[in-house]
Amino acid sequence: MNSHRNKNLNDLNKLPNDFAIFEPYNSNIVKIFGQLPSITKLTVNRDFLQFLAEGEGGGGVPKKLPNDLNHMQHLCFCMIDLSTIAEVTCALCLIGSSPKLQSLEINALGLRNPENLKTAAEFIKGQQESEIPHSCLENINIRNFSGLEPEMEFVKLLLSAATALRKLEIFTSVSAKTRTGIFEELVSSRRASKQAEIIIQVRF
Numbered sequence: 001m002n003s004h005r006n007k008n009l010n011d012l013n014k015l016p017n018d019f020a021i022f023e024p025y026n027s028n029i030v031k032i033f034g035q036l037p038s039i040t041k042l043t044v045n046r047d048f049l050q051f052l053a054e055g056e057g058g059g060g061v062p063k064k065l066p067n068d069l070n071h072m073q074h075l076c077f078c079m080i081d082l083s084t085i086a087e088v089t090c091a092l093c094l095i096g097s098s099p100k101l102q103s104l105e106i107n108a109l110g111l112r113n114p115e116n117l118k119t120a121a122e123f124i125k126g127q128q129e130s131e132i133p134h135s136c137l138e139n140i141n142i143r144n145f146s147g148l149e150p151e152m153e154f155v156k157l158l159l160s161a162a163t164a165l166r167k168l169e170i171f172t173s174v175s176a177k178t179r180t181g182i183f184e185e186l187v188s189s190r191r192a193s194k195q196a197e198i199i200i201q202v203r204f
Contacts, residue, residue: 027055029090033065033097043076044094046087046109053086061089063131065097072098076105082150083120096131104137104158108144108151121149129161134192137162143203145172147182156189165193171203 029052033039044052053061075098080087095101140158145151159168168186172179183200 027061028052029055029061029093030065031055033069033094034067037067037069038071039069040071041074042072042094043078044090046079046081049077049080049087049090052090061086061093063093063096063127065093069094069098070100072101074103074105075101076107078107079109080106081109082124082154083114083116083148085116085120085123088120088124088150088154092127092131100136102136103139104141106140106142108142108146110144110146117149121153124150124153124157127157129157129192132158132161134161134163136164138164138166140165140168141171142169143171145170145174145182147172147174147178152182152185155186159186159189159191159193159196161192162196163192165191165196167197167199169199169201171201173203 032052072094075094077091080091082088095104137158140155140162142151142155155168155170159165170182172182174182179200179202183198186198
């Protein structure tokens, strides 16, 4: 894990340092992606997400970047913990700042902070679907899905915003009863795209 972070940090050394214009948000996510407006495809691991949430001055992570990532079409979060608010905040910031996003992949790490499940779920519930790009996102693929409340609320938020969504595919190793419950809850939740197909696959 540290090797990934070191590589990311080495790459960042190549970026210019004129970041003061992005205040009051002084988190690394603003510093970095303010310099990468033309990026089209991005994979972010958990270690890098945690780094993105850090920064000087305690400015925090904005709901959107100062400038949209207008060329971003594919975004992948690898090993994200949706019970950790800092990771969720960074993920939503990147999603919300990518209005042309077409494909979203999430490889869940599993919920590592069980004591934070309720807090994380309530935080996600409080987010506005209007801050998620909704006109281009067509495919969502989620792996290692547990069906616990923060993950469910995150998926519901995406479903409520993605008007062009064609397919939501979830891979999980939970029991058949739990899979049925997940499917029924998602199908009955508010969906911006009535044509969206929800598929739950077994993955051991």
